[in-house]
Amino acid sequence: MSKQIPLNGVSPIGLVEQKGDLWISDGDHNRMIKTNFSGKMLDSISDFDRPMHISNQDGKLYIPNYGADNIVIVDENKKIETLNLPDTLDAPSGISVVEDEIAIADFYNHRILYFDGAKWISIGEEGHENGDLYYPTDVQIFGDKIYVADAYNNRLQVFNKKGESILLIGEEEKMNASTGVFIASEKELYITDFENNKVNVYNAKGELHQTLSTGLSKPIDLIKTNNKLVVINYKGQSIVIYTKK
Amino acid sequence: MKKIINTIMIVSAMLISNLGLSQNNSKSMDAFTVQVNGLGCPFCAYGLEKKFKELDGMKKSSIDMETGIFTFEFPSERKLSIFQVQEQVEKAGYTPVQVEINRSNGEVERSEKQTALATDSEGEVKQISFKVEGNCGMCKARIEKAANSLNGVSNALWDESTKILNLKVNENTFHQEQIEAAIAEVGHNTENKTSTTQVYESLPPCCKYRK
Structure with a gap:
């Protein structure tokens, strides 16, 4: 069962849940907006430079500025600082922050920059083979793995924390731009198929479990919370909430 | 009285001068409107914008994904031409349809709209x-x-x-x-x-x- 909530005038790209509400990056309008699950706008912050797939931890939002090649951190008082990085980014498109670990999707450099709490490593290089990446757009650290939306290889790629590729998912489905990833559990992996207007759900082995398409129009990111799957439509300018029948 | 008049004149001159300055500032940028065909995903569209940032000096850029209209301002003294804009759009892998430049001196330049040509009348x-x-x-x-x-x-x-x-x-x-x-x-x-x-x-x- 699904419910569609319009986000008029918003071109959503990334979303996270924070204290029962949603923060959404609005790439076309260089801002972050806060809404509730009914789509009511509660707050907004401006002056970003093409904000992308975001992350949050301890009340702080981590926002990749695709146009400015940096990551900014916004705290609950809207104080903004820039994340120090060991290397230059070229269009950061996604970030995941879990405790003291950080993973960044570095779009035009075809890699993930990963910080394990002590040191940074670079994962992947441009290409189409196992371990290669081709314009990654989103990333999520979960457990002992790093899940990458390997967007223009049209797959979800799973790495261990040494940066070794351990699983390729979704190549059979002929996705066209796999842009957003969300890992609900090791057995429940979600990926958006942007151009085909779908969301694919996989199990831990990478076997397709379900495909969703109702109400989707260029889906670009998603989260699962309280048994609801929340998907944002970039072109459709809306939120779609799926609940189990 | 003379002192008051002098003061008014000085303040007026400053105001006019400031007004002139701000007009000059606002007129020092050319405004560009570029229609681009086929913008689809934000990653690529924002990539187009990044390509123009390489020209160093671009301000107030915006992209309307629905209409394919990309607008920005660029310093007048650099005299960015229609050809250079088309070249930069194509270098980024996109397809320019039309470029319009509103120069700070009021002149307007517009490229030919690139559309399909008519088929020759002769021949099958x-x-x-x-x-x-x-x-x-x-x-x-x-x-x-x-x-x-x-x-x-x-x-x-x-x-x-x-x-x-x-x-x-x-x-x-x-x-x-x-x-x-x-x-x-x-x-x-x-x-x-x-x-x-x-x-x-x-x-x-x-x-x-x-x-």
Whole structure:
């Protein structure tokens, strides 16, 4: 069962849940907006430079500025600082922050920059083979793995924390731009198929479990919370909430 | 009284001077409106904007994905031309339709709208179709423009799902092989022609069809 909530005038790209509400990056309008699950706008912050797939931890939002090649951190008082990085980014498109670990999707450099709490490593290089990446757009650290939306290889790629590729998912489905990833559990992996207007759900082995398409129009990111799957439509300018029948 | 008048005159002069300055400041930028065909995904569209940032000096940029309109301001003294804008758009792998420049001195420059050319009246017009590799709306814009830009070719329409290009061609003017060559030149493999690696690599991410 699904419910569609319009986000008029918003071109959503990334979303996270924070204290029962949603923060959404609005790439076309260089801002972050806060809404509730009914789509009511509660707050907004401006002056970003093409904000992308975001992350949050301890009340702080981590926002990749695709146009400015940096990551900014916004705290609950809207104080903004820039994340120090060991290397230059070229269009950061996604970030995941879990405790003291950080993973960044570095779009035009075809890699993930990963910080394990002590040191940074670079994962992947441009290409189409196992371990290669081709314009990654989103990333999520979960457990002992790093899940990458390997967007223009049209797959979800799973790495261990040494940066070794351990699983390729979704190549059979002929996705066209796999842009957003969300890992609900090791057995429940979600990926958006942007151009085909779908969301694919996989199990831990990478076997397709379900495909969703109702109400989707260029889906670009998603989260699962309280048994609801929340998907944002970039072109459709809306939120779609799926609940189990 | 004289002192008051002097004070008023000085303040007025300062106000006029400041006004003049602000007018000069606002007039020191040229305004550009670029219509681009086939903008589809934000990653590629914002990539176009990044390409123009390389020119150093771009301000107030915005992209309307629905209309394909990209607007920005650029310092007047740099005299960025229509040709340079078109070249930068194409370098980023996109297809410019029309460029309009509103210069700070009030002059307006506008490029010819790049649309399909009429088929030559003489000679037999034949409908042909062949396969062209590509992925998305941006590919569609680029493929159709490459075909329609040839005098004697019209109504080029590429289907994203079947990858088939349909068009009308005056047989006296062009043969299929030449049309395929023109399409391969902009980055898309056809049944009989292969694009060079250099051109292919310049395509935006969402247009990269080789695996």
